[in-house]
Amino acid sequence: MRALSLIAGVVFAALLVQSAVVAAAAVPDDPLASSQWRYMARKYFRDAPVVFDERVQVIAPDYAEDSLNTPVQVSAPELEGVEQVLVFADMSPITKVLDYYPIKARPSIGFSFKVQQATPIRAAMRTADGTWHVGGTWVDAQGGGCTAPSVASANPIWETRLGETEARVWPRANGESRLKFRVVHPMDTGLAAGIPEFFITEVAIRDADGETLARVEPYEPVSENPVITLDLDVRGPLTLAGRDNNGNRFEASVAPSGS
Amino acid sequence: MRHGLALVLGLLASAGAMGQADYYDLAPRQVAANTYVLLGAQENFSFENHGAISNTGFIVTDDGVVVIDTGPSRLYGEAMRAAIADVTDQPVVQVYITHAHPDHFLGSNAFEDVPIAALPQTTEAIREIGTDLASNLYNLVGSAMRGTTAVVPTAKADTEHRVAFGAHELELIAARGHTAGDLMVFDHSTGVLFAGDIAFHGRAPTTPNADIAAWHETLAATQQRDFKTLVPGHGPVVEGGEALAQTADYLTWLVQGFEQAAARGASAAEVMFMPLPDRWAALAVEPGEYRRSVSHLYPAIERAALEGDDTP
Numbered sequence A: 001m002r003a004l005s006l007i008a009g010v011v012f013a014a015l016l017v018q019s020a021v022v023a024a025a026a027v028p029d030d031p032l033a034s035s036q037w038r039y040m041a042r043k044y045f046r047d048a049p050v051v052f053d054e055r056v057q058v059i060a061p062d063y064a065e066d067s068l069n070t071p072v073q074v075s076a077p078e079l080e081g082v083e084q085v086l087v088f089a090d091m092s093p094i095t096k097v098l099d100y101y102p103i104k105a106r107p108s109i110g111f112s113f114k115v116q117q118a119t120p121i122r123a124a125m126r127t128a129d130g131t132w133h134v135g136g137t138w139v140d141a142q143g144g145g146c147t148a149p150s151v152a153s154a155n156p157i158w159e160t161r162l163g164e165t166e167a168r169v170w171p172r173a174n175g176e177s178r179l180k181f182r183v184v185h186p187m188d189t190g191l192a193a194g195i196p197e198f199f200i201t202e203v204a205i206r207d208a209d210g211e212t213l214a215r216v217e218p219y220e221p222v223s224e225n226p227v228i229t230l231d232l233d234v235r236g237p238l239t240l241a242g243r244d245n246n247g248n249r250f251e252a253s254v255a256p257s258g259s
Numbered sequence B: 001m002r003h004g005l006a007l008v009l010g011l012l013a014s015a016g017a018m019g020q021a022d023y024y025d026l027a028p029r030q031v032a033a034n035t036y037v038l039l040g041a042q043e044n045f046s047f048e049n050h051g052a053i054s055n056t057g058f059i060v061t062d063d064g065v066v067v068i069d070t071g072p073s074r075l076y077g078e079a080m081r082a083a084i085a086d087v088t089d090q091p092v093v094q095v096y097i098t099h100a101h102p103d104h105f106l107g108s109n110a111f112e113d114v115p116i117a118a119l120p121q122t123t124e125a126i127r128e129i130g131t132d133l134a135s136n137l138y139n140l141v142g143s144a145m146r147g148t149t150a151v152v153p154t155a156k157a158d159t160e161h162r163v164a165f166g167a168h169e170l171e172l173i174a175a176r177g178h179t180a181g182d183l184m185v186f187d188h189s190t191g192v193l194f195a196g197d198i199a200f201h202g203r204a205p206t207t208p209n210a211d212i213a214a215w216h217e218t219l220a221a222t223q224q225r226d227f228k229t230l231v232p233g234h235g236p237v238v239e240g241g242e243a244l245a246q247t248a249d250y251l252t253w254l255v256q257g258f259e260q261a262a263a264r265g266a267s268a269a270e271v272m273f274m275p276l277p278d279r280w281a282a283l284a285v286e287p288g289e290y291r292r293s294v295s296h297l298y299p300a301i302e303r304a305a306l307e308g309d310d311t312p
């Protein structure tokens, strides 16, 4: 396993060098016609090859009914070899929403995020050859999602429940499973006056042997008390291990339910 | 919210020359003796419909005119008063507000010389968030909102006794479910029930403040009443209980669908994009209203399933 990822790393590095020459001028035009697209592409992909790819599906409502909790589901059932999923929102004051590493999992993640104003929400999936495959959709909003204080910040009692985690696993066909979990956390953005940023930085999902199946790295725009849905390649008892930017750690375990 | 207010002031300055007739063309339809309804568009709020998406009504009596809901804006309220004056010389003597949703009460600026009665929960909600609701509606419908502010009802609707206006004997029914306070006005003289947003007809019900179980109870109890004609909050006036049944069926379908989706682990966005059965896809403003309801109702149902509450 380690040898394989080392090889992949070497190949990836080689591709990066090569693509730096080829792809520097090749950022494709944005089908969503966002004024921020070129800036986003430079910031997140640098010189790596980028393609808009219909296999990368992003579904979200065209209007954010609740700007603090706008659901999004990212998936790419027909795209093989995805190593990283980066979700970002062009017009958000904090553009990076979430990173996801589906190690033994599908490139599929559902969660909710905060919408400050009308913005594209995009998923960029990096495959083993170093190419970023991008899909996305527009979400409109009345606004205020990112600059609003969390509910928890006004209610210190919640601190006693910080990191409390509920999780459930549903068996799926072919030995796969769906995991959904919720972590009690304010996910403060640092953009509300007097409330510093305070958010979960990582949740690792491990199997019974301690091997990491998937790793989620949320950023500030992910909603308070995040509910995250993942599709794992395997089935069985899991542990979830997370931490936040203040060094708090939390852990939970969960076994598949039902039949 | 503050941006919205700044925008409002800009619009006020630029739209100063336009009157209510440029925005609202209200044609009262008689639905029973002395009883009129102004039908709203079966749409969401837009710059084109100026927010006139819900039904308002009035009853002409020998003691004056009773108004049920005032519409979305000051200009709508003024247009409504003009439409009433075309029908009768009687003065408006009483306004009832069915509930604290912006399309139903923001026309009250045109009725500030008249007692405005509502349920206590409605009055409290308008006092607390009325200004925010007005500001949001400015953003959604634009200059038709100019001069509109949230008018807090001045009286408590008397739900203890029947109230007589001329020959019309009104029963004011305190209900809840669509919101925390849903007032229905039942005219025993004509058999007309103004159901407010307890009943939607041909349009998807809205759920931002709904308590679905309470709403079902209200619908079942209302179905037992001996009304003849029902004026829903949205959609065409109808004889009998069809609009109540349709609203109940939709809410049952909505919640069952959410519970089933949560029990199989669906994410909120996946639920939003599930296809609707033909019967409900045919309703006005679908699938948009369905998706809004996912935001309102799914998080709690999803959480219960996460805790395993759906296992039989």
Ligand SMILES: [Zn+2]
Pocket (backbone or CB within 6 Å): B099, B101, B178, B197, B206, B233
């Ligand atoms: Zn309503």
